[in-house]
Amino acid sequence: MTNLYQTYSATDFVTDDAFLKHQLTPDENSKEWWQSWLAQNPHKQEEWQRAVRLLEAVKLGLNEYTRTYLTPEAEAMLLQRINATNQAHDEETISRALPALNRSWAWYAAAACVICIAGLGWYTYTKKPLPPYQAYVKNLNDSKIEKINQSALPLLVQLPDGSQVKLFPQSRLSYDSHFGQQNRSVYLSGKAFFDVTKQPHSPFFVYANELVTKVLGTSFVVQAYPNDKHVEVQVKTGKVSVFTQNDPDKKQKLNNRELEGIVLTPNQQIILNRQELRLSKTLVAEPQILLEKLQIPTFEFEETPVVEVFELIEKAYGVNIVYDAELLSSCTITASLTDESLPHKIKLICQGIGASYETIDAQIVVYSKGCK
Secondary structure, three states, rough: OOOOHHOHHHHHOOOHHHHHHHHHHOHHHHHHHHHHHHHHEEEEEEHHHHHHHHHHHHHHHHHHHHHOOOOOHHHHHHHHHHHHHHHHHHHHHHHHHHOOOOOOOOOHHHHHHHHHHHHHHHHHHHHOOHHHHHHHOOOOOOEEEEEEEOOOEEEEOOOOOOEEEEEOOOEEEEOOOOOOOOOOEEEEEEEEEEEOOOOOOOOEEEEEOEEEEEEEOOOOEEEEEEOEEEEEEEEEEEEEEHHHHHOOOOOHHHOOOOOOOOOOOOOOEEEEEEOEEEEEEOOOOOOOOOHHHOOOOEEEEEEEEEEHHHHHHHHHHEEEEEEOOOOOOOOOOEEOOOOHHHHHHHHHHHHHHHOOOOOOOEEEEEEOOOOO
């Protein structure tokens, strides 16, 4: 991690656990460590100080300043992490203080403390928030419908609007008995494949752990088991938008008929890190060709310009490949790539022209010095 800090920007620092803990609950060890690190890395002091100011702006709600660095959703996630860090520190302080109680106190004083602590524990227990799925279902009417798959095979669920859900083993799906009359909302615990009937004037919502998926009519997979560290949404056809439950613009995104938030298209996925409340958008592990069978190209190339090859791949897989067309204008490739997966196609093409690539925000970015 120490080496990784060398590349950190202000926004990276404010989402780092060690940085947050030091800024919110510093101790002698953290002070000594950061002072030493900054002394050894004077070129990062400006970013580090900018991160300090950004963190304070988030705590004070100075949105005009924070919007320079963070989206509303990212700011809301960071604020939640700040509150969680402060709460953990308060609990740790209380636990350390209890053994140090002065034993010379009168018996009644000690007994009063025990009663207060017990009362606090009972209150905390009774007020402990429900897991997301139970909290969702609790708000449904008494005649709600719940489907539970305890078998070893997927269970097909037909919804009143014609949508179909393939519910995977050890998964649950609930919805209001009046589904489709006022809204189309379902609540998932586990994994499911959704094939949603298109109704442009009535968005379809999937609530799964801390993530909300909104669609108008498409097919996609949501995976959100109760004890998983991540929530995943993968798109097969059409478009979906995703946003978190603590998104400050959630109400607007729920009521607007348009797709807002992070929009995903086929072969893209979003992964929510539940502990850090961090969203990352990328390509699925094995992107599939989106064209009709008769339209699928052979991917057989003979001295073919690489720019044309990339254009063909973009069309077939629905992905965006970022490259310098002018720089690659003299590059050609001869290869048989019909049976190769998308990642292997890109890898072989880049090897053939002496280039490299990486996937950033669900885009394939190609780096090349060109061809002679």
